[in-house]
Amino acid sequence: MNSKSIKCPVFDGTDYGWWKTRMMHFIQGTDYECWVTIENGPLAITTTDANSVSSEKAPKDYTSDDYKKAEKNSRAISLLQSGIGESETSRIAGCKTAKQIWDSVELAHEGIVQVKKQRIDLLKQQYESFKI
Template structure:
């Protein structure tokens, strides 16, 4: 079970969450820190997104890694923190938003989010 985050003590949670995810699957941690790879193809020398019906096994595996990482993040968040990141597509975006939100709270507790 991932460590719980309620919006307080982000540094502590981040350290615990890092070790938790790395211990399960280091590729998941790479997706969180570097962003996930979106299935693309080359058309006329330009990279374009693949349509769902063009996905191969490798594409599905990449998408599944991001979904697994999102699952771990979502399971660790309190409802208010979940609401801050639930609309984002990538786990990197989610973690970046949590970090910025929590760091801003230290300096200005009156900032309104969403």
């Protein structure tokens, strides 16, 4: 089975947990290196001078390997954009990397760690009061 036969899950603003899991598996199955790019950010394309100082390489100096590195972020962005519906596109409009897109949607729908813990505590309290 190839990745073209698997339909990309589209996030419409509801049921984020379902979409997140499905999208993660969809991207991993399509191109695992793209998933690594989403988790860790794009690969740095650098050059080292005679004094062993690293600096970002100018696109005009890219080698074919450098272009392959840059393409991973672009491909990951494309995969994410194909899985995000119209209701969420304004949230990711200013993002330059796939990691920024993923983190932006995640933050909007899951919140930061403290908010997640508060939600869990609230759900536990609701469950316990329902049980009584």
